[in-house]
Amino acid sequence: MTVPKTVLEGSEAVAEAVRQCKPGVIAAYPITPQTHVVETLARMIADGELDAEMIRVESEQSAMAACIGSQATGVRSYTATASQGLALMHEILFIASGMRLPIVMTVANRSLSAPLNIWNDQQDSIASRDSGWIQLYVEDAQEAYDTHIQAFRIAEEIHNPVMVCMDGFVVSHTYENVLIEEDSKVSEFLPEYKPLFSLNPKKPVTMGALGTPEYFVRFRKQQQDTLKKALETISKANEEFAKAFSRKYGNGLIETIGMEGAKHAIITMGSVTGTIREVAEEAGVGIIRVRSFRPFPAEEIRKACEGLESVGVIEKDISIGASGALYDEARSALYSLKNRPKVSGFIAGIGGRDITPSHILEIAKKIKEGEERTEWVM
Amino acid sequence: MIEIRFHGRGGQGAVTAASLLAKAAGLDGKYAQAFPAFGVERRGAPVRAFCRISERKITLRSQIYSPDFIVVLDDTLLGLPEITEGLKKDSVAVINTKSRPQLKQKTFCYDATSLALEMLGKDIVNTAMLGVFAKASGLVSISSIEKAIEENFPPRLAEVNAKLVRTAYERTE
Structure with missing residues (x-):
């Protein structure tokens, strides 16, 4: 492989991938060390490089709630967070996965307080491991970029949200050589989002209804079956990505x-x-x-x-x-x-x-x- | 792989200098990595930033403990033990100073402060010191540093900083 001449901060590389995946809604609340991702996306929207609605919410809990709302209407939705932000979102994580909404989220991994600490470890996303989200952990900025493109495809193929976890600072704030692909090649890899069901006043449906015990257990079992099946989906996305872009990460898993x-x-x-x-x-x-x-x-x-x-x-x-x-x-x-x-x-x-x-x-x-x-x- | 450690004070642009150097090395067709010593940033407090440059992909993620080069943006930091910590016999120091500090290692001194005050009207020496570093190390081309500045600074600032870095480069012996 020739040396990629572009040297970008990990967060900027992620923002480039998200821009190329064209979400219609980004809802986020700032928290270190995720901040540069959403800052860069906000600039891209302001400069007309990305046509998306940026919803500046009052908390991470609201960020995820807003993503659930927009994704339910059939719009590709994205957010990013870290640490206390992910902890505050915890309740809503289960609702996103239970409602089978293919939201993609970046977690710039950071420790959880107390004592207050802004630095990197993976306690935050590990504490969310039971939430029904797919969790992919990346090694460097190139993989962070590549994995976000794969994440939208995986999420939408199996109707399940995906968290892409990158080490805060160590990846998010580090400048490295990154190859940014052509927008058109990314669009080719990631088809347009076509939801099975969406909220639409012309064709009303109920989402997130009460699940009495005999139904609730079936929903949970389906989530478990889906995530087991996702092993194959993630591998396949890795293979297809390699065909399109000549890079792969083991067998994807x-x-x-x-x-x-x-x-x-x-x-x-x-x-x-x-x-x-x-x-x-x-x-x-x-x-x-x-x-x-x-x-x-x-x-x-x-x-x-x-x-x-x-x-x-x-x-x-x-x-x-x-x-x-x-x-x-x-x-x-x-x-x-x-x-x-x-x-x-x-x-x-x-x-x-x-x-x-x-x-x-x-x-x-x-x-x-x-x-x-x-x-x-x- | 060459490892470079930048020392400055919060607000002097040590982190920007490290990232610009990495970007310039990338333009030269090399692998590069730059990152700050992650901390709570305070204006005036001693800060460190790191840069690695290599012909091969860089996977090492730890901080730099035994640098091949140090670049010191502010000579009032020179008394701190952390400045010379981990230096090897053949490490090279690149220092912004009017005086001649006595280090065991080979040292390049340049009064970047006076040049920055003259050309920018401000005591911001991070770009000028990249010019000094480029000459002292021969690791990156001055044209790539200029290009990195042009691509990352707003137009007016880019122009004057590119001139500054070139002047510092040419005057370094």
Whole structure:
């Protein structure tokens, strides 16, 4: 690949992707470190580069409520948030997914207070993992750009909202080489949004009605079935994207790096993968990067770990009182392997703590010891 | 891969300097990465920004602890231990100063403040120091820095800053 000559901030790259996907409504409330995404989109609307309604709401809860309203009328809708904003939205997240509205949202991952902390970890989106949204975690600005284009397509194909999670600051505020595709090529990849049903006074329907127990359970089961099916949809979007733009990310669900002949591996998500790439060979570990956390690709992880002696999970979240969320789920996925590898967990990068190559080398040593434990990188 | 650490004070444009340098390196056909030391920004407080330039894709995400270059926008910062922290024997310092600070490393000094006051009428030295850096390092072309400024500043500011960066480049020895 030739070097992309354009160097953009991660947030600007995301805004470019969203502009090219032509949402009709953007409703958002500013919060660090998501702010540059929506600021850039607001400028694009003001400059006539994007024909969308920008609704400046009074809170994130209202931002999601507004997106639900506009998406229900059949208009492609988008928002972005982080941290406390996503927490405030929590109630409405379930309504968006329960109503099967294919909203796309950027989460610029940031820790949750208290103490007040504006820096990156992934506690915010991990705390929303049960909300019925698809969650895709990206590694760098190029993938953030590419994944937003895929996200609209995935969401609309299966009528389910998608969250694209990019590490706050580490991706959102970092300038990198990014290839921005032609608008027409993006339009070709992403067909016009055609909802199955929409709110229209000429043809009235009820959305989000009361679900009595015998119906409610069926709705929930359908959501579960849909997200299981989404494993295929996400893979397919990754393949189709590769055909159109010559870039792909593993099988769309996980990406494996240096796993041939590996005896040990690191399982992780997001931008820290880049730092691990730098030293993986020296550390003698392969990498399994989880791109789709919801739906969770248990089968793919199991296959990737077959024959390994030990794996370590590095993650920027903690289910306080239990373990890291990725650790628990990866370990559970490996349970049915005949000779399952030993699994250790590493809670790192919390509240913006820097993760360096020497941390990774140290972690790799501990992984190889094969002791099942969870440690904190302080 | 070359690692550069910028030191300035809040409001002096260290973060902009790092991002412009990355953009210029991109225009030169190289991979680049720039980011601030994320923090709560306050005017006048010491700030750091980072830039990496490489022929290969850059995946490393940690901060820069052992830079090949430091660029110091304000010489009143020189007493702080964090300025020289992690410097290697062959690291190079590029400093905006009228005096001759004594560093163990090779040092390029230039009075960018006087030049900025003369050409901009303001003590904003981030662009001028990019000109000094370009000459001192030979890492980026001055024409790409000019182009990056033209593409990212409003027209009037772009013109005078492009002139400033070229002048600083030509006067650096």
